[in-house]
Amino acid sequence: MTLSKPHVLLLGEIRHAKAEWEALSDVATLSVCDSANREEFIKDLKGKYSDVVAVYRTFNSVAITGRFDAELLKEFPATFKYVCHNGAGYDQIDVAPCTEKGIHISNCPSTVDDATADVNMFLILGALRNFNEAMSNLRKGNWNAGVPLSNDPDGKVLGILGMGGIGRALKKRAEAFGMTVQYYNRNQLSPELAAGAKYVSFDELLATSDVLSLNLPLNPKTRHTINKEAFEKMKDGIVIVNTARGAVMDEAALVDALASGKVKNVGLDVFEAEPKIHPGLMANEKVILLPHMGTLTYETQKKMEIQVIDNIRSAVSTAKLNTIVPEQAGLQ
Numbered sequence: 001m002t003l004s005k006p007h008v009l010l011l012g013e014i015r016h017a018k019a020e021w022e023a024l025s026d027v028a029t030l031s032v033c034d035s036a037n038r039e040e041f042i043k044d045l046k047g048k049y050s051d052v053v054a055v056y057r058t059f060n061s062v063a064i065t066g067r068f069d070a071e072l073l074k075e076f077p078a079t080f081k082y083v084c085h086n087g088a089g090y091d092q093i094d095v096a097p098c099t100e101k102g103i104h105i106s107n108c109p110s111t112v113d114d115a116t117a118d119v120n121m122f123l124i125l126g127a128l129r130n131f132n133e134a135m136s137n138l139r140k141g142n143w144n145a146g147v148p149l150s151n152d153p154d155g156k157v158l159g160i161l162g163m164g165g166i167g168r169a170l171k172k173r174a175e176a177f178g179m180t181v182q183y184y185n186r187n188q189l190s191p192e193l194a195a196g197a198k199y200v201s202f203d204e205l206l207a208t209s210d211v212l213s214l215n216l217p218l219n220p221k222t223r224h225t226i227n228k229e230a231f232e233k234m235k236d237g238i239v240i241v242n243t244a245r246g247a248v249m250d251e252a253a254l255v256d257a258l259a260s261g262k263v264k265n266v267g268l269d270v271f272e273a274e275p276k277i278h279p280g281l282m283a284n285e286k287v288i289l290l291p292h293m294g295t296l297t298y299e300t301q302k303k304m305e306i307q308v309i310d311n312i313r314s315a316v317s318t319a320k321l322n323t324i325v326p327e328q329a330g331l332q
């Protein structure tokens with residue numbers, strides 16, 4: 001008797017680790033989702049995907065399936081056990097209904113840290129030095145005429161909100177530019193992990209940082225952490241950068257804070273309704289805008305794809321994910 005291998009479904013595309021994906025066929029039957037939209041996907045979950053055990057999903061596959069919310073999860077077959085997400089942020093997946101149904105989730109911590117921290121540091125330097133306004137001035141044929149003097153990173157206090165892997169990788173970079181780093185996190189880090197960064201309260205972080213970097217995950221508790229009240233607690237002329245998720249900050253309130261001068265310059269890689277951008281941010285040259293490029297390097301994309309594939313291999317071979325999300329840490 002030959003036992004059939006577990007069915008693993010790819011939602012999205014594998015661009016770099018194609019050989020590693022193909023090699024998974026020694027432990028799994030692989031298929032690639034060709035459903036055109038959420039409605040068709042739900043229909044296919046009753047047909048050609050009715051024995052699926054694990055999915056590999058990409059950030060962009062949300063355009064086909066929509067969010068992995070309770071409504072979608074109830075359509076999956078009883079065989080379904082693992083969502084292996086390509087990305088550090090897994091806000092497109094509702095953890096509570098997954099946990100209720102015994103579905104485990106993995107994400108990509110650590111592999112994203114350096115590339116995202118590089119973008120983070122670029123945004124800090126660009127915002128402090130007013131590079132967006134200067135570059136646009138040059139393109140208008142005005143060279144540097146009228147571009148206001150900017151600020152050095154040296155001697156400034158960087159406040160990191162959310163001191164996970166990316167926050168800690170950013171700390172190293174910022175210190176190389178002479179910045180002093182303080183942080184707020186749900187839990188205080190061990191002295192080894194904090195590596196000299198001062199732990200402060202949320203309010204103190206807002207009140208005493210010259211530059212604020214948002215590095216916290218998006219979930220129902222962190223949505224709009226930076227809102228009108230938070231802006232009011234900040235130093236006048238603060239610089240803010242965000243490489244986490246747009247919705248951790250209220251974009252409309254940010255536009256107001258820029259208009260009042262409370263916030264001086266901003267660097268953003270992520271947006272509340274990306275790829276749509278608030279017109280008040282688009283029109284403001286004091287805001288550097290990047291199209292969500294945190295991890296978009298060849299090396300990092302390949303590492304992330306391999307990390308997801310390794311999670312799938314481990315799940316179907318040992319029933320354990322290598323990098324299960326923190327909310328489910330005690331479940332395996």
Ligand SMILES: O=C(O)C(=O)CO
Nearest residue numbers: 087088089112294295
């Ligand atoms: O890994 C993620 O979640 C990203 O958003 C990459 O920038």
